[in-house]
Amino acid sequence: MNLTLTSGKKIKVKQGVSILESLKRHGIFLTSSCGGKGTCGKCKIIVRSGDVESRSHIKLSRKEVHEGYALACMTSPVGDILIDIPKESTLTVEGKIVTSKSKDLLALFHSTGADIDPLSERIVLKLPAPSLDDNISDLERLKKELFANGLGCLRVPFRFMSNLARTVREKNWEITLSAIHSEDCYEIINIFPGDRKIPQYGIAVDIGTTTIVVYLIDLSDGHLIDVASIYNSQIRFGDDVITRIVNATENKEMGDLHRAVISDINELITILISNHKLDIDSIDSIVVSGNTTMIHFFLGLDPSAIREEPYIPTANTFPLSHAGELGIKVNRNVPVYSFPCVASYVGGDIVSGVLAVGMNKKEELSIFIDIGTNGEIVLGNSEWLVAAACSAGPCFEGSGMKHGMRATDGAIEGVKINPGTFEVEVKVIGDDTKPTGICGSGMIDAIAEMFLTGILNQKGKLQKNISDRVREGEDGLEFVVFFGESRDIVLAEPDIENIIRAKAAIYAGFSILLKEAGFTFDDVHKVYIAGGFGKFLDIEKSIILGLLPELPKDKFEYMGNTSIAGAYLCTLSRKLRGEAEEISRKMTYLELSVSRSFMDEYVSGLFIPHTNIEAFPGVKELTKK
């Protein structure tokens, strides 16, 4: 039987096979954070004609069911059907999270004072041709020439020897070596016949629990050529790292989790390479940042001990690996550098972030906070660094939220509520784009505004009868942020509770870290904020929500995705990779999960902005108005 899309595309489908699955087999991907279990409600389709069987409507409103909405994962065709895929259900890889400007990144790189010195170097050599009087072997000839060029020792991994004889002869004894420099020695990672000095590109990857971002970088000048990103398809094994580790361990899905992330990265690399018509052999290095669990999955390391006390990863620093052994589809010998981690819950993404914001170089005390799927906080300066992790959950990245989404086109990223009329003004990412969901910065704005306008009380409860935007929804009371044509975008009470728990955990983290180190908020010179909130984060609103402490606004700096920025830096410079390793060694990890005072602080944070309103004099003042 046939499934036809309103766009005209027609595909073959089978009774009993979910529409989600059938679409996937034909290369059409829908968002589906639960992995097809019918619990996230994101893979909505509209059945325009034909008969279907649906196993569940649990995540659809009555109105939606009436209008023909169905969950693609729970629905299979009975005969020929015509369906429509709403824009919000479409998984796109093109959408950029934070459109990092190449010139900003270059400026950041130049500010470090480092030279371009990537993971691998290309060396062009012209070997003297052999003769009866000069009959040393090809390998010795190569080593001798390198020595003559002052390149010292050279390790040739066994796998390069099989074709050495042919390669050196192919272009009349001219060859290009791609080599990495490690332990005072070169190690060959590729040998090309002839002069292949340029072009040479690097790939930087940030494996977020929710989102994967890939940068394509020109290694000759550090220029960022392009960016691609995608939801981490491990999401189908769970929204958070713990659920994924459980699936990997107890359900023996380790291989699937590893392959999921590798396949995501391959998809992004393929798009970048084909968009820019690159030769795959011009990709010469890969640098990967991510939290400890993500790096474990990426490298195929058993993460099971991470989730159980005393929370031990297989490793915090990782040997260099190569693309072939991981399944990354570039030349199999391309080296893959994985960021060093600190502990099970303070990973390479945090080390990368600290490197990118440069707090390890500053004498003054700073705080770095990365609000991704988890919330990790680092306190310190050029002398010392102490870090902690607080389970914030992935709500700021849109996961687990009814209408949450990443900060891509169509996301409401700013919200203003008129205190008199309760009318809502929204700011949407993308020119003239209709909103399809709400991203982290939009949520913060919305909740802060709802609190200031009295729609929400201090406990995070919606006030009925104050506006017709507060209404009874399927999950209890909800606030309509945007009245849409096909669907309204709402924040329901469970969403709001989610946000409040997250912000309470983060604020408690700040407090405990400072307390343990013997400082107060006033001692803090800078607060660097990283995360996938969108292009901007409203500091004032974040303070009103109680996510950030009440400090002078100029102490805060919103940095965007610092994990990928640090990976970018390390793609370019050996000195900076060394610095990342130094940061990981220097950083002390504080385990909050067993701290009683953390729990006390957390509970105090479950109010807007905080039980201790005296810590927020400005907000107190505002609420009086």
Add this chain to the structure above:
Amino acid sequence: MNLTLTSGKKIKVKQGVSILESLKRHGIFLTSSCGGKGTCGKCKIIVRSGDVESRSHIKLSRKEVHEGYALACMTSPVGDILIDIPKESTLTVEGKIVTSKSKDLLALFHSTGADIDPLSERIVLKLPAPSLDDNISDLERLKKELFANGLGCLRVPFRFMSNLARTVREKNWEITLSAIHSEDCYEIINIFPGDRKIPQYGIAVDIGTTTIVVYLIDLSDGHLIDVASIYNSQIRFGDDVITRIVNATENKEMGDLHRAVISDINELITILISNHKLDIDSIDSIVVSGNTTMIHFFLGLDPSAIREEPYIPTANTFPLSHAGELGIKVNRNVPVYSFPCVASYVGGDIVSGVLAVGMNKKEELSIFIDIGTNGEIVLGNSEWLVAAACSAGPCFEGSGMKHGMRATDGAIEGVKINPGTFEVEVKVIGDDTKPTGICGSGMIDAIAEMFLTGILNQKGKLQKNISDRVREGEDGLEFVVFFGESRDIVLAEPDIENIIRAKAAIYAGFSILLKEAGFTFDDVHKVYIAGGFGKFLDIEKSIILGLLPELPKDKFEYMGNTSIAGAYLCTLSRKLRGEAEEISRKMTYLELSVSRSFMDEYVSGLFIPHTNIEAFPGVKELTKK
């Protein structure tokens, strides 16, 4: 249709598929040095009943054809058939070339003064279990414990990290590391849970062009447990290295040649492991000796430049590789050490031989000669070593000779001819075994005796009418060494010419090396002879033949297979592996193929014993009698 063996075994066969191929598919291997091209005549079968089609009888005598003999490679069944496989056609792996006595080898090892220090070491560690206060990663824990044990630096190859978490926890934090020591650092080659210190075995391999020998060695005490050997099945790609390189290069059979040698080694290892009921994980190291081309094929390196002036190998020293990347069926991480070579035609087998005979340790001048498929000669002492290769061909190993065979059961290894009656007395390897062919030492004996008794003249021509043992055969005149029931064993004139060419090349090699170094035969203190001649080599007869120079008998020492002996030594000791590398660095290679004086010397040697009979006064005396 069916093929039944007279032994009763029945197999399915097909018209159009050669009987050789059909037997092979059912695990029955016949000797076939030409690889089924109908040119070596070794895969004889006897068709007892049924119809067959034969494409060629070219290597069979009329008598044989009449008796039902056929070449299995050239013959395919037309209907059901009953066949017999003569013993001489059966390929067996059990036959030992030189039954090396464990106590002799142990004595050799102890004479070097080296300690047992194999390629890999097993280290049992009891790690402290982690806690919240001691929450470093598994990898750091391992490194810390090694450091505490004074084991310094440790490299953990990436491939070991995936299961590290499980392995360390499996036996309550007790683990056994198998590690190699390289460049002042340990590199892990295996990690086992619990205490797996013993047993630990090593494999030593000699890849001869014609024969492959494998030793199984107990690494705890150096005891040789067992030996297995087999014809190198690369023979089907040619008897000599040049033909094989041509096949590898021009016919793109490189992969087949690599797989052939790996499969032979796997077969021998499997037999040894199953005979001794060993756990495959107790095999911890492999040391491989062989000539430069054989090591290239073994490692899968392109050998094409070896055969063309200026004769350049890919490498003379090889990085350590591991079993998995070569396809050797032991634990994939077992390290494989390949002997360093000197030049394209002086390989690791010669370095290994020099190490085994110890000439690199002696102040006096010695000669080492290895007569295998090629003939390599080394001259020198503890100060210097110079080597040359002379194309002797594989005749002394039985290849290319009508009734030639390896020195295994059934081989005539000694021949005595009564000068009055011309009756022949033969000595056969194996108790009460009927002769099935003639091995190297038997050929030397036979030709020397034929010369002394006047059956053969100085030019190597058989004298008709002197005895009824000299007769017209299918390849011209032949001498019947043994009248057999089913077939006679003969040396035909082409065989004799073969031997004379080989001995002339070797003697010319001696002469040129001495001349170039400024010495004469009288300066030589010892002549060490290696090769697959059989259990003994008659020095006197070898001098009569003109293979060896006429020197006092006590200057000669027959050493058997020194290539495998050196591999045995290096399996046990790092010091000796270092010594092998020193030998390979120190040895100067002299290219004979372009030397005019070599050609002159060679031509002078094409007589028995030599054109210059004055160099053989003893032989001259004998022939006068």
